[in-house]
Amino acid sequence: MKRFILSSLIFILLAVPALAQTSKDDVVDFGQPVPLTIVSEDSSHTFMIERAVSLDQQARGMMFRESMDPDSGMLFEFDQPKIATIWMKNTPLPLDILFVRSNGKILKIEHMAQPYKLRSASSEAIVAAVLELQGGRSKELGIMPGDLVQHEFFGTEPK
Numbered sequence: 001m002k003r004f005i006l007s008s009l010i011f012i013l014l015a016v017p018a019l020a021q022t023s024k025d026d027v028v029d030f031g032q033p034v035p036l037t038i039v040s041e042d043s044s045h046t047f048m049i050e051r052a053v054s055l056d057q058q059a060r061g062m063m064f065r066e067s068m069d070p071d072s073g074m075l076f077e078f079d080q081p082k083i084a085t086i087w088m089k090n091t092p093l094p095l096d097i098l099f100v101r102s103n104g105k106i107l108k109i110e111h112m113a114q115p116y117k118l119r120s121a122s123s124e125a126i127v128a129a130v131l132e133l134q135g136g137r138s139k140e141l142g143i144m145p146g147d148l149v150q151h152e153f154f155g156t157e158p159k
Helices: 003-013 055-060 138-141
Strands: 036-037 044-052 072-086 095-100 105-112 121-134 148-150
Touching: 044 055, 055 095, 095 138, 105 121, 121 138
Parallel strands: 044 072
Antiparallel strands: 036 044, 036 148, 072 121, 095 105, 095 121
């Protein structure tokens, strides 16, 4: 019985590569950036974002990046809505972490998440995605909870 449990555990660990730590030398392709727009009460702003859809892409995220364009970002798209947690391990840049509901509405923003911190930021409620922007950008542009993220993932892209 112990042998069966041990071999099952080894199989699970080998079958789920995203649970393994990502290293600086790993190559993860995020594809070409695509537009995403955030609409506030009286303005809108478009970012060119990378999409983190696969488990490998989500495990890597913004790790090891030493610079970021102010109008860029990364959208973590979940298969199923969930309570999401994000950490800053191996991430040298401060980030704004926007937790986004299935309807594209921003639920919560974690402003200026500190580089390299292992403390997780949580959505505290069910979300469909997480959007990471350059740290401080949300306040600079007046982006707030309740604002609308326009992107095909949410079915809210501009007409």
